Amino acid sequence: MTTFDQILPITTEVLRAHSDTLARLEWLIINRDLNTRVRFIAPERAREEEGLPEAVEVMYQALAKRLAPHAYAERGVLYEASQEQARQGACGYAVNGFDQVRVIDRLATEANWARIAPETKGTPRVVFFSIKGGVGRSTALAATAWSLAQAGKRVMVLDLDLESPGLSSALLPSERQPMYGITDWLVEDLLDNGVAVFDSMVATSNLSHDGEIHVVPAHGAAHGEYIAKLGRVWMPTIRADGTRETWSSRLARLLQALEARIQPDVVLIDSRSGMDEIASACITDLGANLILLFALEGAQTWKGYRMLFEQWQRAHVAEDIRERLRIVGAIVPELDRVTYLEGLRESAYGIFSETLYDEIAPADPTTIGPTAGSDTKWRVGDLVEGWNFDEADEGAPHYPWAVNWHRSFAGLRSLQGRLSVIDAQEVQSIFGPLLGGVSDVSELRSA
Structure with a gap:
């Protein structure tokens, strides 16, 4: 039996195995409902493309077979005119490796830790x-x-x-x-x-x-x-x-x-x-x-x-x-x-x-010279640092x-x-x- 924590890893594997079908879709939503069951929501226009609805159904059935009981035996694929209509106000996030695929969670509470409002520009x-x-x-x-x-x-x-x-x-x-x-x-x-x-x-x-x-x-x-x-x-x-x-x-x-x-x-x-x-x-x-x-x-x-x-x-x-x-x-x-x-x-x-924190990775050894917009000259073997701090950095x-x-x-x-x-x-x-x-x-x- 599959558990909730296995939904995303398995979904990623299935999407990768059906990359040809996915490439034909403008967007795809992985909808996880209140009961933790998964559906696909795809663009309405995809139904007009020859063979695409059938291919999407095959992809979903491959996923449903592995996700049971966290999937629907029938009507596992829904269609909406736009992502906004499909979301119905819910927030989501992209699936790693698939820019056009988003996970939407329907929750019983209003808590949504995945939506971050920008910093206020007025009173701190x-x-x-x-x-x-x-x-x-x-x-x-x-x-x-x-x-x-x-x-x-x-x-x-x-x-x-x-x-x-x-x-x-x-x-x-x-x-x-x-x-x-x-x-x-x-x-x-x-x-x-x-x-x-x-x-x-x-x-x-x-x-x-x-x-x-x-x-x-x-x-x-x-x-x-x-x-x-x-x-x-x-x-x-x-x-x-x-x-x-x-x-x-x-x-x-x-x-x-x-x-x-x-x-x-x-x-x-x-x-x-x-x-x-x-x-x-x-x-x-x-x-x-x-x-x-x-x-x-x-x-x-x-x-x-x-x-x-x-x-x-x-x-x-x-x-x-x-x-x-x-x-x-x-x-x-x-x-x-x-x-x-x-x-x-x-x-x-x-x-x-x-x-x-960002990982610290070695610079590309083929890149020598100043970075764009910088006078710094990089040498082979230099480290490229992102947003990271030493453990003893008091400003971290x-x-x-x-x-x-x-x-x-x-x-x-x-x-x-x-x-x-x-x-x-x-x-x-x-x-x-x-x-x-x-x-x-x-x-x-x-x-």
Whole structure:
């Protein structure tokens, strides 16, 4: 019996064996439906070419025989006028070695890690993400907002950890909580009623100091029927013209409206941990300029990040996102910090070099002389380097920005209370590298 993970390797073999038929097709979609069964979707015009429909059917039957039960016994080949109609809004990626063949996955959720929005050109957006929970991500975000405000920055914070909200309580005392939150807007927007809550979903933190911290919580002061609302935030909207707007597109629209109103210098986004719809939207759909990947040294952390990086590699989108990534060494222990960070860096480098960094290959020995547009003279035996870094390169994405464990932040009953009395020197000693990196990104707005 064939399993799901064998679908693509087997499909590639079958396509290669029927390259003559494939060459006659303008495009071909490998459609994997919700039940993991595979169909071909081919151009409608192919049905008019003599012998081509029969050849496509033969190719599909050869695939179906090997993929069972992940294939259809009947109607395994469908035809559409265009790829856009065939996709129905779903994203896909090219099959290695076949430029005109794309895989389309029909998923039960809106999460789509294969679609990477370009970096925003306006206010810098920084996403705080962790593959596992309990790594101090939200605490680090709160401290970062505090530090940026100390420096006079106008900061906007979004609590998008909707299934485990709480960041707003770290930055806002109870009396400052706004009436509504992000979940309220997403629910009301389904009926084009977002305006009813928009003006009452932002509050200014009492920790603002010289700058300002504007907090957009997951829910309002009176959370109401939060569970019932949460089950609806992922819904798409259908416009009057019949077009469909995904929940992540709605979220992006909300973010743009909030930026237009608040005019922040930087936006800090607290993402849900793991690989669900929220994390997908935060990392791939909101045009983040910097994506902080919080990591503990251990197999669970690196296995999760490897799965994510391999998906980007498989979907040919790694180059669209890799330069925005940065590993954050979370909760670095007091004892043997140097040794711990060296191990963390080594593990991170192994994952990045195997999935996101370009391989270093020897130059073509027949090519001697300057490269196009360059005065550099290449000699036989020189190395051609792509996007790659040494393990010890402090500017590399895999090189961890350390967040040190500190007893004053362990087992806190009130992060809000702790931040109200903390001093800049103590914050720097715990979060220094992280604060410096985010501060550099926040300067992009004025650059």
